[in-house]
Amino acid sequence: MNAGNKQVPEKKVLEAITPKSQDISRWYTDVVLKARLADYAPIKGCMVIRPYGYAVWENVQRILDEKFKGLGHQNAYFPLFIPESFLVKEAEHVEGFAPEVAWVTQAGKDPLEERLAIRPTSEAIIGHMYAKWIESYRDLPLLINQWANVVRWEKVTRPFLRTTEFLWQEGHTAHRSHEDANFEVRQMLEVYRSFVENDLAIPVVSGRKTQREKFAGALDTFTIEALMPDGQALQSGTSHDLGQNFAKAFNINFLDSDGERKLAWTTSWGMSTRIIGAIIMTHGDDRGLRFPPHVAPIQAVIVPVVYKEPGLILEKAREIKTRLAKNGVRIHLDDRDSFKPGWKYSEYEMMGVPLRIEIGQKDIEKKQICIVRRDNLEKSFIPDSELEETVERLLDAVQKNLYAQAKTALFEKIFPADSFEKLREIIKDKHGMASVSWCGSEKCEEQFKTETGATVRCIQEDSSQGNCVVCGSSAKGKVFVARCY
Amino acid sequence: MNAGNKQVPEKKVLEAITPKSQDISRWYTDVVLKARLADYAPIKGCMVIRPYGYAVWENVQRILDEKFKGLGHQNAYFPLFIPESFLVKEAEHVEGFAPEVAWVTQAGKDPLEERLAIRPTSEAIIGHMYAKWIESYRDLPLLINQWANVVRWEKVTRPFLRTTEFLWQEGHTAHRSHEDANFEVRQMLEVYRSFVENDLAIPVVSGRKTQREKFAGALDTFTIEALMPDGQALQSGTSHDLGQNFAKAFNINFLDSDGERKLAWTTSWGMSTRIIGAIIMTHGDDRGLRFPPHVAPIQAVIVPVVYKEPGLILEKAREIKTRLAKNGVRIHLDDRDSFKPGWKYSEYEMMGVPLRIEIGQKDIEKKQICIVRRDNLEKSFIPDSELEETVERLLDAVQKNLYAQAKTALFEKIFPADSFEKLREIIKDKHGMASVSWCGSEKCEEQFKTETGATVRCIQEDSSQGNCVVCGSSAKGKVFVARCY
Incomplete structure (x- = not known):
């Protein structure tokens, strides 16, 4: 980047984004960069x-x-560094993570005696501390x-979806019995499921x-x-039963x-910034992002429609802002006079703001307010006098509609398959997710990958019905x- | 640590902490570990x-x-890694930080082409991004x-006060004029001052x-x-005017x-987890910690005094908990029956909980509640019927009293000195902070350090009154x- 060559437009114009329907991959990069969600850093990945x-x-x-604390969890902070000798203590663990x-x-000018891993996950360091802290069943x-933050050196990266460094939360719990641990594992999976479905409006399958x-x-x-519109699954949250492996x-x-x-x-159990990639992918459309109101940075934007006398209109806009802020709405007033209202409409549509409030001379005279929904563009x-309750109702409606739309899209992409041929068709032609019977062997699992590029995302149910679509033996x-990110 | 050798007492006893008045250094380590604020990690420092x-x-x-956002700042996240070629761009910057x-x-099995610094601070990486983002004065x-989290490889470390990795916030702003930048620098220093004095109850000098x-x-x-009870100053928050150095x-x-x-x-500008060390040091006493209510993890603890029939008392304790929680008090009910009330009193005193609420049979009969303040042990x-308002009033009183006590202690440790002999006496014998005239030369500044181990903590005021206590030339x-942490 050579800052000396920067072009500085006196008035910015909304740069076109590639339509999602045309090229979802370019669309994704466009919206991430143009909505200023993220930018590439000068470090690989x-x-x-x-x-x-x-x-x-x-x-x-x-x-x-809030959900974690409500269930009795407390936050703490463990070191970024994990000595190599700790990472290697659990054999499968180090084998899985060492390549990344x-x-x-080195520290300053001195080489370290033992090299330190930047945590790719913290079981090893936390396991060490838990051994020190836990004395009796009362603990x-x-x-x-x-x-x-955690670091995994990835070969192929994309903003949010897969980055070398990412932010996450990682829960680590220790229990008296396997039954207790199991309850926790399933409870936290359910916390993730309900959060992703209710707050992010993204339907998921789980297992x-x-x-x-x-x-x-x-x-x-x-x-x-979750299943992205391009038919690729996105692992959105995981909860691990570690048994006694790390305890040993x-x-x-x-x-x-x-x-x-x-x-x-x-x-x-963990969930990361990757989930933001899922929000973008799931809800966006040709015009740009569509944020579910529960997590939208701005829930409603006010655009004053000022052509001549701005005083009265700006005053009204500020009043609306105050009233909605008081009601707990994340509200933004865009009172910049260097951009025209029409430009702002497109800009905030691209940014995915759930509601747009337009206020002009005529609206004030009629004691009315104009509200436009981002999800369906209904005006x-x-x-x-009904501002506050309407905004509350509409935010709720947008949240529900995004979920309903995403759920329909998910159902349209999940197909049962009773033969490998059908499975291949679902993955390769329909860009969908297949529900199939499987014998449980690694060999047949390998076939999914080799032949279609897809993997088993999760076990839907344990059942002996039907026959494996690969080998034909009993399931x-x-x-x-599905294929996956 | 060999977990196999752990001694597991059936009932824990409150382990004695070294009295602060006897050995503040050992006291500090004792309270940090025994109140479970922090523990040593198996990585140096x-x-x-x-x-x-x-x-x-x-x-x-x-x-x-909340303060930052109220002043228009937004949060973002920049990479943990800074390529060496970026760190070296500002000459003084790299000279100062490279040794740490x-x-x-290396990543996986491969050596990196360019080595990456773990951020000791983020001016370099943020400067690079700002050059990309800022186009015109409108930005x-x-x-x-x-x-x-940031990492500085330190030789001598102590929990919170100086650790190899620590947590912090770092504000980074860019402005159109030096005047605007200067306003920001002073505004953020004032945010820190008012936070540390009003919320942490720690008086400071600034400059x-x-x-x-x-x-x-x-x-x-x-x-x-801030000035610790042992006479050592603790740099608690800094705000930097970077001029155009990083912009260049x-x-x-x-x-x-x-x-x-x-x-x-x-x-x-930045403030770090080191400030927790200042809270511990400033307010603690021989019995342990004393947390200012504004940041105390637990503001009030309820200890049921149950000797025979627990039902009624526990019911009352839960009612008190509900009432205070509803009032926004961070409240904890310790209803464990494996510890006696007296043991709990000592434990929560050691943990620095501002208020203790005792509730026994007699209290219920008399419709009264017993409250003990941690700061002065007043019962x-x-x-x-006056529970809620009293707790609110007492929390406020504890907050104010801790500040008043700390302020008195600070004033008792700051002395003017008009000669180097007096300065030496203040630093070495009185373990205090000296206010002296100084000519501004590096040579005389060096003398403070060589002769007393102390450094200039800050310039109190620019004034030409008096003579330098080192060289005698006009100030x-x-x-x-003072000496410092």
Whole structure:
């Protein structure tokens, strides 16, 4: 970038974005950059989350954090660095993560005696501390969450969806019995599911991962999977039953009430900034973003329609702002006079603001307010006196409609398949997700990938009905198969 | 640590802490560990911030974040990594920070082409992005803050006060004129001062740093300095006028309204988890911590005094909890039956909870509630009907009293000195902070350090009155001199 060559338009024009219907991949990059959600950083695979994008993350944090604390979890902070000797203690864990680890080998001018991993996830360091903190059954359950940055050196990256560094929360809990741990794992998966469906308006399928796809070091991983419009699944939140694997590796034991020393049962669960990629992909349309009101950085924007005398109109606009802010609405008044109202309409549509409030001379005379919904572009004129309740009702309506639309789109992309030929057709031609019977063997699982590029996203149900679509032997369960991000 | 050898007491006893009056250094370590604010991590100089300590940081974040946003700042997130070629662009900056940088040199199995610094501070990476984002004067001021972890490889560390990795916020702003930038620098220093004094109840002195002590790469650094009971100053928040140094290094320019391309003026300002060390040090006493109510993780604890029939008392305790929670009090009910009330009293005193509410059989009969203040141990019995208002009043009283006590302590430790002999006495014998005249030369500044181990904490005022206590030539200003953390 050569700042000396920057072109500085006196009045910016709304740069066109590639229509989503035409090229979803270019559309995605366009909206991320032009709505200023994020920008590329000068480090391979890293992004900068700009204020408008970070505000989405702050809303995600606020809602999730309250849910976690409501269930008894507390936040803490563990080191960014994990000594190599800790990472290697759980064999599967290190095997899974080592290829993606960024290593610190030097501090100042001195080489380090032992190299330090930048945490790709924190089971190892947290396991070490839990072994120190947990003494008896009275210390259990131990329910801790951390909001942090993590680094995984990825080959192919895209803003939000897959970045070398990303932000997330990682819950880490320790329990007295496997039953308790299991309850936690399923409870947190349900927290994710209800958050993603109710607050992000993204419908998901959920279930257990196969052994091949589970978290490195877990007994079992449970996942919620969203399906993007291009037919690729996006793993949106995972909850891991770590069994006693990490308890063994780090010696997390406790004195039980029967006087015996036992190994604890641990879990971990996480959701990351990748979920913002899912919001963008799921709801956006040809005009740009469409944010669900629960997490929209701006829920309503006021655009004064000023052609001559601005005083009265601006005064009214400010009054509307105050009234809605008081009602808890995240409201923005765009009173810049260097941009025309029509330009602003397009801009905020592109930015995905759920409601636009237009206020002009005629509206004031008629004691009315004009509100335009972003989800369906419906325009309505409402009496001034009904502003607050209408905005509340419309925000709710937008939230519900986005979910309904996304749910319809999801159902239209999930197909049952009773043969491998049909499965191939669903994945390759229909760009969908297939629901198929599977024998449970790694060999057949491998075939999905080799032949279609798709993987088992999750086990839908354990059932012995039907026959494996690959080998024809009797099935152990039904699985969702799709390509993925 | 060998978990197999852990001693597990059936009932924990309150382990004695070293009295603060006897050995403040050991006292500090004792309270940090025993109140579970933090623990040592298995990485040199790193700590784990445990839930009780992290809750303090969450309160700090909540209050500061609201102040920042109220002044128009927005949060964003920049990468953890800074390529070496960026760090070196501002000469003073890299000279100051390079000795403390942790370097990533490898990812997975591959060596990196260019090594990456773990951010010790983010001026370099943010400067690069600002050059890209700022086009014209309409994009200014650009007011961004980031909550993040940073790493500085320190030789001597102590939990909170100085750790290799720490959490902080760093504000980074760009302006059209030096005047605007200067206003921001002073405004943010004032935000810090008022936060530290009003919310943390820690009185500070404030002023400009000398050129020797300023931030590496700044024109000028402004600071607030608290004085710990052992006479050591603690730099508690800094606000930097970066002039055009980083704008030059990263080419942050803008097209002004006069059609000319100009360099921007930038600032940065930060406060870190180190401030938690200041809270601990300033307010604690021989019994342990004393948290100012504004940031106390628990503002009031309820201890049911149950000797025989627990039902009625626990019911009352829960009612009190509900009433106070509804009133916005961070309240905790300790209904564990494995610990005696007396043990709990000591435990929560050690943990610094501002108010303790005791409720027993007799209190219920008399329709009264017993409240004990942590700051002065005053006990009062109040009518049940006055619970909410009394708790609110007492929390306010504790907050004010902690500040008043700390202010008295500060005044008792600041002395004017008109000779070097007196200065030496103040630093070495009285363990205080000296207010002295100084000629402004680096040579005399060096003498403070060589002869007393103290440094200029800040320039109190620019004035030509008096003579330099070192060389006797006419003074350029009054400065505060003290040893520091």
